Amino acid sequence: MTETLAFGTVDTVLGRLLVSETETGIVSLDFRDTPAARERAARKTGLPVVDAPGRLDPALAALRDYFAGDLKTFELPIDWRLTGDVQRQVLTTLYETVRYGQTITYGALGDRSGTEVHAQVIGQVMGGNPIPLIVPCHRVVASNGLGGYSGGSGVEVKRWLLTLEGSIPATLDWDIASPPR
Template sequence: MLVLQRGEADIVQTPYGRKGFIQGSEMKKQRESQCTQKTISLLSPLGTIQVRGCENGVHTIQILMDVAPAERSGAAPLSRVVNDSPAETSPELQRGVEWLQAYFSEPQTTGSLPLPAFHHPALQGDTFTSRVLQVLLRDVKFGETVSYKRLAEMAGTPRAAQAVGGAMRRNPVPLLIPCHRVISSSGQSGPYMSGKGDHLKQWLLTHERQGREG
């Protein structure tokens, strides 16, 4: 496994590409909180998506739910607006936005696109949340789903299905790390965004199923 140095962060290069899970110390976490963040808003079929990050990586993705998916055509052109007024957008933030644009317009291509580095404390270090999200990102591909129980087994903690649900709720970068692909053992889609975005989860699963079939 090759570790690439980028500024204050260590980015792990795996056989699956640049997954961006930062292996950081407490000092790096403190530096992360002091980095200069920028925000880009992306108009998508889900409504407005805010992508926030710094030169080291993407911090958060927020789906504002300001429009129901049914009210915006999947064929509608995607556009982006820079909210902050930086002289230059960081390459990692730009990479994250480009990946999201491809996800909605040409979803079948996302498997070959590089992901941005991630620079959020929840994805740093060897925590349960970080491990589970890393397994999800690495092993559950576009158009696939996995149960909470099965994901717990894949992460080496077979009795932690309920804790896996908590890890999904703490995912700071939904879509990039596809917590919407984790469903109930019964086959029901289960909650999304603490139950407020269940309709978005259904839309995303349908979008991926159709993209895979197409």
């Protein structure tokens, strides 16, 4: 059987997300559904793109529930093919051990993953995470604050996601239906 790549989209407060999935699992998530994002996913995986209605239904439903505040744990199959060994080890540790409402520092994640890499390298791993949100790189913070975030429009998206999850307190004007500014 030839492996294939299928796309699905979900509208969220952060915009229309593009999710890519193989028969193995979710392989990428992009904060913008654009032709360039679709081409990039197809090129990186090297797989033929198919129209596979239904394949992404569980992932898209999970994302809708997450943004509604109803889903606390993503239990989706992950296809790690777009990650290298160290990145896979760090991201797997993140996915399996840092739960909704929790944060971890870059350095502590490096220690927990057993990779013995510096916090800055962990930051680079987070910046290269092909499956943000589902593999929750937004939960990784600096020892002295939020740290950076390359997803969506940047650190304000990270702040919004951490507020949704209750990791940081909401401001008086925060609203689950309002996009980050």
